[in-house]
Amino acid sequence: MNKWFFTLIIIASTVIFTSGCLGSGDDTPVAEKTAGFDAFSANKSVDDKIYLKDAIKILNYSIEDGFIEGGNITYHQIMGSGADESGAADFWIIGIKREGKPSLLSYSRTGWEERDWPGPMGDSIIIMDEIILPKELYSKNQAEIIKLLNETGTTEVILKDGRYRISGSGQSISTTADFDSITGDVI
Numbered sequence: 001m002n003k004w005f006f007t008l009i010i011i012a013s014t015v016i017f018t019s020g021c022l023g024s025g026d027d028t029p030v031a032e033k034t035a036g037f038d039a040f041s042a043n044k045s046v047d048d049k050i051y052l053k054d055a056i057k058i059l060n061y062s063i064e065d066g067f068i069e070g071g072n073i074t075y076h077q078i079m080g081s082g083a084d085e086s087g088a089a090d091f092w093i094i095g096i097k098r099e100g101k102p103s104l105l106s107y108s109r110t111g112w113e114e115r116d117w118p119g120p121m122g123d124s125i126i127i128m129d130e131i132i133l134p135k136e137l138y139s140k141n142q143a144e145i146i147k148l149l150n151e152t153g154t155t156e157v158i159l160k161d162g163r164y165r166i167s168g169s170g171q172s173i174s175t176t177a178d179f180d181s182i183t184g185d186v187i
Contacts, residue, residue: 048109049088051135052080055107056128059094062112068105069114071098075126078159080134083166085149087138089157095121124161132184137164140184144177151175163187 063070074097080089091108095117102117134157138145145166149155152168152175164179178187 049082049084049090050092050107051086051088051133052078052092053133053135055092059105059107059112068112069098073098075128076102076121076124076160078126080157083134083138083155083157085138085142085146087134087136087157089134097121122161126159126181131159131181134159134164137179137184141177141179141186144186148175148177 059068062068075094076097077093077095079093080087080091081093082090091106093107094105096103096105102121104115104117106113106115132140137157145155148166148168151173152170154168154170156167156169158165158167159181162181164181164184165176166179167176168174179185180187
């Protein structure tokens, strides 16, 4: 009995330890790769939300490390879900074009992941150095955004075609506010 028990333990241990080492290798399509960069140094709020600036920094590391394909990337849409009063979000989604082909990049606690874009994408390009980032936008418009948060409980921030749209939805209410993406002024 001891011999069988010991043999079973050895086999189980071998399977457990080697299963983590056997991946799909380099032939995994980019759309299925997840950037494994550890974001411990990113500026996260207490509940693991992350600022867009830090998510973009991690994206750049992920591109440098080969987790996400680089190339000629342009940003066309950005969305943050579950944004708090400081502009940090639970996750970020960026609609990009690489060599003219649309893709979707999504950032969550596990890192960046790339997928096919599900539909048409506009041609308006977001130049990150020219826009006000959500953290600064939320700070500049704190009274308006706090009011929206108090009414609805959560916000989504979408940047598209030169404007931010902050949406809130609660049990029986849905409201939005639009802001210029460069100045942060209410539209």
